[in-house]
Structure formats: C-alpha cells, structure tokens
Amino acid sequence: MTTIQDQTTIITNQANLAAFDLSSYLAQIQPQVEAALDNSLPVVYPEKIYEAMRYSLLAGGKRLRPILCLATCEMLGGTTAMAMPTACALEMVHTMSLIHDDLPAMDNDDYRRGKLTNHKVYGEDIAILAGDGLLAYSFEYIAKATQGVPAEQVLQVIAQLSHAVGATGLVGGQVVDLECEGKSDTSVETLTYIHTHKTGALLESCVVCGAILASASAEVLQKLSRYAQNIGLAFQIVDDILDITATQEELGKTAGKDLQAQKATYPSIWGLDQSRRQAQKLVDEAKAELASFGEKGRPLMAIADFITSRTH
Template structure:
C-alpha cells in the first residue's frame, strides 16, 4: 500500500475549496478542447451545451485524485476523467427526457431536450457515450495498454446493464410501487449512482499501476461514498429549493419514487449517510497524506447543499 505519511491528516489543513476549483478548471479546459465544434454543428453544440453547463465535476476529480494517490499523474488520468464526465452528462441528458424523469431544468438552466428537442438530445447523449470510450483509447498517455484496456472494460460495465442502465430500468419499473424494499432501492442506487463513482475512483488507480489490494480498498471507499451521495440527494430533493439544486425539487415525491427518507425518515437517512462516510474514510487508512483529497471529498459529500 502507498505510504506517504509526512503529513498528519489529523493536524494538517487541506483546502478542499481551492483543490476542487483548481481541478475543476483543469477538467473543464480539457473537456472544452476535446469537444471542439465540427460538422454537424447542431450535434456538437448540443453536446457542449450540457457538458459545459457547470456542475461539481466530482467524478473526474475523483479519478484524478485516485491516480495521484497511487503515484500517477493528472496527464495520465485526464482522458479518462473527461470520459467519465461525458458518460455522466449523457446520463443526465437521457434522465431528463420525458420518457425518463421528465425534467425541464438541469444545473440551473433548461435541459438539453428543451433547447434542442428530444431527437437531438438523444443523439447528443449517444454521441457523448461513444466518444467517451474513443477518448480514453486514443488520448491516454504514459499508461500500460493493458491498464487502459482494463479501464475501458470497467467503464463499459459501469454504464451498461450491470451498472447505470440496469439501475435506471429497475428505478423506472419501481415508480409508484408502495411495496418497494430496501434491497431493491439499494440495488437501484448501487447501480445507477454508485457504479459510476466507483469506476471513477478505481480507474485512476488502475492507470497509475496500483496493486489489486489498493484498488479494492479504493473500491470500498467509492461504493460507500456513492451510496451516501444518493442518500444525501434524496434528502435534498425534500429539503432544498429548485434554485439551490439547479433542477426541479420534489420530483421524487411527485413521481412516487421510493427514496431513503420515504423508507427511513430524514433523521435516520442522515445517520445512515454519516455512517457510510465514516466507513468510506476508514477504508483509506494506510494511504498516507495523498489520501487527503479523498477524505475531504467524503466530508464534502455528506455536507453538500446541492
């Protein structure tokens, strides 16, 4: 396991705000460069509309952080980081469609299909998804080809029937079902939300050549922050305003979706999220000072307000 203990995380300050701002700027510059407008212009404009609409850039930042943690570089991880945001943005474009969650706003502005129409929105999402894999394969530098292939395979699994798509279809099938169980709800969000966060963390470490043991520890961290992220999302859907969230608040209740607060209540949901975050941080024991960004991001997830 990576050991860099010259900095004691209990006594040393880590400026998460500055870290996130710096990494976000680097990611957005790379995305801007990767998605230059070309023919057919409408397609690329629609792709850029959603890709450059802001957002936390949490998934790419997690990828960069785990790569650095395992001894790699930002340059090595950046194509995968951008690909993760492409895949995430595709999921948001498709999620907002009338046939899915039917939302008019995302990240504080009109959703893609409200600007470009449903047909273009679907194709923009398709283009982002396929380009994500091309970008990893063609642009990754200074990484063993076998590691790159492993990352591509993991990305495909995380977004397909064993991941995001599988979680989404069970989510749609569960709408309006008053008898949905905790096991089903957890299945949905382990696949729909946590799977992409998990592959974000593990991909960076794999590209850097981390051991299987270290990758597994990071996987446990990611799975736990992923589920906590969803619990907090469910809480915010009830407690936050649409202006704060940048999307329509209260939609889960309106769609009769099962959520963690609907099963546990708000207080127990908060407790469960806090427990998951504590367990996630414990999974990083032994990594030394370079785990600081991942520790701070875990705290950010539990304390976020949007």
C-alpha cells in the same frame, strides 16, 4: 475489518484534514477539468449535434467524477496528464446519463444545473443522439488521448467503464428504478440495488479507473472500490434528502421530483434523521478504507466529507 492501528491512523488523518482546504484544492483542479473538457470536444459538421453535446457537457456542475479520478491517480503516484482523458470521459458518460434521465420518457425534467435541459433546447430527437454521441465518444477519447499508460491498463479502464454504464450498472439500475415508480412496497434492498447501480457504479469507476491508470495492486483496488461504493451510496442518500429539503435555485433542477413521481427514497423509508445517520456511517466507513494511504489520501478523505455536507 478495521484494526486499532487503522483507527489510530484515521484519527490522525482526520486531524490533518483540518489543515486541508478542499475549496482551494477544487479551485485549483476544477479549471483544469473545465479546460480539458472544452478542448476534448470541438464543433465540426454536423454542428448541431456537437453543439448539443457541448451544451450539456460544459454546463458546469461539481465535476466530482473527474476530480475523483484525478485525485486517486495522483494519490497512487500517477499524474494529472495520464488521467485527464479518462476523467473527461467519465464526465461525458455522466452527462449522457443526465441528458437521458431528463427526457420525457424518463424523469421528464425541464432544468438541469440551473439551465434548460438538453431536450428543451434541442428537441428530444437531438437530445437522445447527443447522449448517444457522448457515450460512444467517451470510449474513443480514452483510447486515443491517453498518453504514458501501458495499453493493457487503458483497455482495463475501458472494460471497467463499460461494465459500470451498461445493464450491469447504470442502465440496469435505471430499469429497476422505472419499474418501481408508483409502487408503495419498494424495499430498502431494492432501493439500494437501484442506487448502487444507477449512481454508485459510475462513481466507483471514477476511483477505480484512476487507480488502474496508476498501476494499483489488486489489494489497493479492493480498498478503493469499497471507499467508492460507500461514498456513492452516501451521495444518493444525500441527493434524496436534498430533493425534499432544498429549493430549485439551490439544486439547479426541479425540487420535489421524487415525491411527484411517487418514487421510493431513503427518507420515505427511514425518515430524514435516520437517512442522515446512514449517510454519515457510509462516509465514515469510506474514510476507514483510506487509513493506509496517510496524508496522500487527504483529498479523497475531504471529498468523502463533502458528500454529506453539500447543499446541492
């Protein structure tokens, strides 16, 4: 429960946010992430698979997941250097999920981040293997490239990410999503299950893994888990809204896919206005979890606000 003192701190933090320039922060950190991703995956024999992996991994995007990991680690006294391998691995896992999600057997999409999807360039067989390769390599990269962090914490990060991506997380959410296609009676509870697992579990891992690397206490991990769960669900609600309201050029992928696939979405259940209100409520609740971190929490506060203000 949020206390009066917490509410006062939130108001103070929100006032400070006016002075925090998220655009400048992202302009500083995104190039570091891009360079680290580029260096993380060299092309060796057999070249085709590495080229396919790099094609999607380096295709741009907001890099929200690695940035969440880095920002959380730094907020708690860690360094960019100790968190960067995990940050890259999180983007590898996310990229795997996009490659596989775009396949004809899944969402059957031709465009992602404004470019042809992996299977359109390399074929379905190589695209499947590129996703598999990125997933396997993500764990290897955390284990081999992380420096200055106790082995026990590195193992904890690997376990956390494994839980988020398997049948307990992303895979499980995707299965229920597929089962609900074309059904008109999907409940809000089922839809929320889908998105807290398919999208939210990995976003939560980004924050939690950054905290683990910085030796966060159990209490801090719980606060940050709640923050991440809330922004994860808000992110998906906004995604559902943008699928209806944005153009293909703005999204960098095919617009209106959910409607074509007869998928249940938050706007289809609640309508656009209520969906927007629910997304904002989740962001407000997420920010409340950061009250005790003071000014150090400003990047995570600003990222929470970005969730509801983004246009793609």
